[in-house]
Amino acid sequence: MNRSSRIVAGPLGAIVLIVVLMSLAMIVAGTSPLDGFRALFVGALGGRNEIGETLVATTALLFPALGICLAFRAGLFNIGAEGQLLIGALCAGALGAVLTVPGPIGITLMLIAGAIGGGAWGAIAGWMKARFGANEIIATLMLNFVAAAFALELVSGPLKGPLAAGAETAWLDPKYWLPALLPGTRLSIALLFALALALLLQWVFARTVFGYDLRASGEAPEAARRSGINLGRLTWLALTLSGAIAGVGGATIVSGELHRFNTQLSPGYGFTAIAVALVGDLQPLWICLAAFGFGILESGGLAMQASAQVPKDAIHVIEGLIILVLAARRYVATRVEGTLP
Amino acid sequence: MNELIVTLFALTLVKATPIIYAALGGVISERSGVINIGLEGMMAAGAFTAVVASFATHSPILGLAAGIGAGALFGYLLAFAATRFKVDQIVAGTGINLICAGGAAYGLVLLFNQPGASVQVASLGSSYWVLVVLAFALAALLQWVLYRTPWGLRIRASGENPSAVVSAGLNPLLLRTYAVILSGALAGLGGAFLSIGELNLYSDGMTAGRGFIALAAVIFGRWHPVGATVACVIFGFFEALQYVLQGQIAWLPANAMQALPYIAALIALAGVTGRVRAPAADGVPF
Structure with a gap:
């Protein structure tokens, strides 16, 4: 299959597959697919608040997905985005709770803290691999x-907010909240950051030397090595950046939606x-x-479970x-263990 | 103090057992040339199915059998995808992990009408020690089968040089299929041990990365059944240590201690790789 037909076949095939399988999951749960899908879509797109929540989920998925994409391009399978996101969020939440600088500077610092935290977490795996x-x-x-x-340990003890009931940090000062994008909903301008990052990555992959090196080391590691690309350096760099992107995503959840760090x-x-x-x-x-598609499933899934009795885990x-x-x-x-420098 | 050491020793063996089953599954699969990233999911499938079967029949033995069957079924799914469609085995295994974890969570709500955990079912009770002993016996048996029998030689050849297997008149794809089904069955048994052996219910996320710890044990054990088992005992020790110390030393950070077995696996992974060699055709579709 060539590239363009792959691009069409991928998403289209995925949509068809999702519809068929979701219907099956609904029938098994004793709900007609018509009712199930209605509940799903009304829950995901039925109003201003629902659309806001769907885009919140879209944003939360987009950051780690872009991070995973970057690592994948280098032939590295990063299934640690969950932890990188969590550490990024923890760093942002811990910093945000003690900051005393003007709002925009504070938000910027929190996002940087998220990138550093997530990046460091990715870097551990990158260093071990390289x-x-x-x-x-x-x-x-x-x-x-x-x-x-570690996150649970820290927010149960030293980083726990003075008034917090569960395992979470103190609430952020409202000046450190990311501005709302859709007033009245939890959607923040983090969505715009994520979209800008996607554009940036598209450009990096297609037009820069670094992007070329990434792809070369992923698609033909031996050729890349012989052409002078330092595979070890690229490995830890790719996993660090991958983690940093997921970490920023975690920071935007803290600053944009929850306004505190919570282990859940x-x-x-x-x-x-x-x-x-x-x-x-x-x-x-x-x-x-x-x-966006998976954001619909995530946010509509809850409504589907509540009103159509289809367990959302079907998703x-x-x-x-x-x-x-x-x-x-x-x-x-395919890289055989232990062949890297 | 002596009592503490005995407790720690016994708990180490119990905690090592489910990982040993999964790791033996990992060894046989990788020896045949298929990387089984789906061990984690197959354990979850085994754990959940065992609980459902035990709930339905009130027989933990049937539960155990159903758990093994569920693991084998997902093993077959991976084998089919890997041999027929030459899929990227790592991506496929990741898919199986999501299917199994999600399927169990879906089933919990559907069958028991409660998210998070199942109701309590008939468990193996005190006779679960038979499975502990069996795990070590199986490790020795698999070592003998892989290195002393013609079938073992064929499995290893499929993982090293499948073309040579073809020229010997055998079908490496069929051998890989058998190996991965067996791998899934072992992982399913490990999962069933978790749910109706050690406990008497299934709860979401109860496999807690043990399938991946098992993969680390496979590498640390240099793709040998006995080596992998030794690695599992080490990881089991750290898991047991965390439980034993929690009750004894108050100032230890209890939550951070939960990371102990994972950190041990990370160190083992970094410490040994580079000096060991995977089967030459491991993960390479044929």
Whole structure:
């Protein structure tokens, strides 16, 4: 299949597959697909608030999906976006709780803190891969659990807000809240940041030397190495950037939606984002569209569960099936353990 | 103090058991040339199905069998995708993980009408120690099968040089299919041990990355059944240590301690790779 037909076949096939499988999941749950889909779409797009929530989910998925896409382009499978997002959010929330600078500067600092936190988390796996040849798939996943344990430890103790009931940091001063994009909803201008980032990545992949190196090391590592690309350096750089992007996403959830850090802030965005990146065919602009589609499922899923009694977890089964089907395309250049410098 | 050491030793073996089953599954699959990233999901499938079957029949033995069957089924799914469609095995395995975790969560709401955890069902009770012993016995058996029997040689050849298997008149795709089904069955057994062996219910996320810890154990154990089992005992020790220490030393950060087995797996992964070699055709579609 050539590139253009792949792009059409991917998303279209995915949509058809989603509709068929969702119908099946609804029938199994004893609901007619008509009622189920009505509940889903009314819940996701039925009003100003619903649209706002769908775009909130879109934003939350778009950041980690773009991060995963970047690593994937370098042939690295990052399934640790969940942990990177969490650490980014934690850093942003912890910093935001103690800041005393003007609003815009504070927000900028929080986003940078998110990038640094998420980036550092990605860098651990990148360093392990580049230095020791450690499998990045296992490493990034292990780090998710380490991230969750440390975040819980910190917000149960030292970073816990003075008035917080559960495991969360203190509330942010309203001047550190990202401005609303759709007044009256939780949607913040983080969505615009995510879209701008997608454009930037599209340009980086297509037009820059770094983007070329990334793709070369992902698609033909041996050729890339012989042409003088430092694969080890590229590996940790790709995983660091990948984590940083997910980390910024976490920071925008803190600053834009929740206005504090909470250990429950991600219902698995980092994992759904893998499906988003793959359905988007690793093209940043298509990923934006895929994120919107999965955003509809995420936010409509809750309504579907409440009013049509279809468990929303059906969505995750469908994500998994889509990934399985898309696996028939080759994405990751096979790298044997321990061959990296 | 002696009592504490005995507790720690016993708990280490119990905590190592589900990881050993999954790791043995990982060894046999990778030896045949298929990377099974889906071990985690197959464990969840086994754990959930075992609970459902035990709930329906009130027989934990049937539950165990159903758990093994569910794991084998998803093993077959991966094998089919890997041999027939030559899929990217890592992406496919990730898909299977999502399907199984999501499917169990969907099933929890549908069957037990409650999210998060199932109701309590008939469990193996105190006879779960049989499965602990069986795990170690299976490790020894698999070591013998892989290195001392013709079938083992064929499996290893499929993972090293599938073309050579063809020229010997055998079908490496069929061998890989058998190996991955067996791998799924073992992971399913490990999952069933978690849900109706150690406990008596299924709860969301109860596999907690054990499938991936098992993959780390496979690498640390240099793709040998016995080596992987030793690695699992080490990881099981750190998991047990976390439980034992929590009750004993008050100033230890309890939540951060939960990261212990994962950190141990990370260190093992970084410490050994580079000096070990995977089967030559591991993860390469044929």
